[in-house]
Amino acid sequence: MSVAPKASEPTWPTPPKGGWTADDLDRLPNLPPHTELIDGSLVFVSPQTAFHERAVDFFKWHLQSLAPEDYEVFREFTIDIDRQNRPEPDAVVVRGDVVDDGPGQTRFPAEAVILAVEVVSEDSVSRDRETKPLKYARAKIPHYWRVENEDGRAAVHVFELEPTTGSYTSVGIFRGRMKVEAPFSVDLDLTEIRTRHGKGK
Template sequence: MSVAPKASKPTWPTPPEGGWTADDLERLPNLPPHTELIDGSLVFVSPQTAFHERAVDFFKWQLQSLAPADFEVFREFTIDIDRQNRPEPDVVVVRGDVVEEEPEQTRFPAEAVLLAVEVVSEDSVSRDRETKPLKYSRAKIPHYWRVENENGRAVVHAFELEPTTGSYTSVGIFRERMKVDAPFSVDLDLTGIRTRHGGNR
């Protein structure tokens, strides 16, 4: 009598017909940290580079120090775009009135978001350059910054929502120094995104 090999159970959850929903991210067990929902599909984050970590830290703390008192800054926090889209910007600036006292809060409504910042990784290039800006602009998020690694240096592509077209328009590409007046006054030394011991990479 031959014994057929036992079929192994799938490691990842199988999507239902029509795809996952924003609420499913709360209910699905054992999801990897920082799982996003894009067009009803789960997106898992790959291991991040040192550049990505430094850039996210830099923008989180710099924006937190510069933001007006009625705004708050978070890193890696999901936002509700619609039923099938719950992306997680690397850094997000939101209205303070949507931040709840309970520590269990896991997401913000898109209409409360002032600025979304994405630091591009090898596996997120098309999402950060194409997919997410489209989602964010349709959700009427006023500002979007995309941070790219250019030979070890940060380059920031800044966009602002153009109200008549509902799409983003470029407000500048910044190397070494970023100075903008919106969403609030910002003057950043981008050369600070580097190793602690410096170097001329």
């Protein structure tokens, strides 16, 4: 006599009424690394490409070396926007006074964020181009950079918050060389975002 296999219990957490909250990200067990909260829903990150990894490393390292001493730079660290939104920019510049070197800090308040950087992946196109900049602007984050992969070369779309409208305005699109004066002086050779073997030059 055959016995039908017992249905396995679902492994994904079932959201409560009204969706998850920012605090739930720290309480839910066994979440994949770099899980974000967008509009009360958990967003899981797909495996990243080599371009994405190189671009995030590039901006983290260069921003850290160029930022004023009272700023700190982190990669893949969540920020509190509101109760239902806790996104994780690929790189973020924050005021140093909100950084706690203890083991318990898992997020930064949005009001302490100076710059959020997102490197667009295949699964994050709409979030990085539409959803996140809208939420970052509403949270009054003054600067937002979106990094696109154009056939292996980086194109950086730079946005600055317009105080009178509360929305982002484009400062420019940079390819090859990126030179801006806000939020601090930055002069970058974007062609460095490539393989060490020189492919994709």
